[in-house]
Amino acid sequence: MSLLAEQVASWPPYALLTSHYLTTALVTELVSNQAAVSLMLPLGLSISHGLGVHPFAAMGVMTFAASNSFLTPIGYQTNTMVYSVGGYSFRDFFRMGLPLTLLLALLTPALALWLAF
Numbered sequence: 274m275s276l277l278a279e280q281v282a283s284w285p286p287y288a289l290l291t292s293h294y295l296t297t298a299l300v301t302e303l304v305s306n307q308a309a310v311s312l313m314l315p316l317g318l319s320i321s322h323g324l325g326v327h328p329f330a331a332m333g334v335m336t337f338a339a340s341n342s343f344l345t346p347i348g349y350q351t352n353t354m355v356y357s358v359g360g361y362s363f364r365d366f367f368r369m370g371l372p373l374t375l376l377l378a379l380l381t382p383a384l385a386l387w388l389a390f
Contacts, residue, residue, distance in 0.1 A: 290330060298341065301342050306342065334381055341374065
């Protein structure tokens with residue numbers, strides 16, 4: 274883990290939190306949001322703490338990212354429920370979810386840093 278911290282040591286806090294958001298958002302598409310937070314929070318907090326980022330900012334970013342599963346219909350239960358009933362395709366979720374995920378990946382870290390300091 275120290276090798277990872279050394280790699281991102283020169284990153285500004287905003288870039289670090291944005292990478293936390295994107296990584297957690299990708300993990301939450303594969304596992305439940307609770308599992309994504311359980312996996313990513315210890316890693317994200319240790320890296321953030323080592324680089325001087327406020328822990329509340331890191332926690333907020335990662336929990337928010339885990340709760341926003343827009344990229345696939347299997348990422349969250351309600352996505353799966355409307356998948357076949359609405360006649361959506363897998364591509365529809367990705368096409369609409371990617372811009373929304375990227376927008377939130379840009380806004381959430383900025384808001385977290387503003388609120389945490």
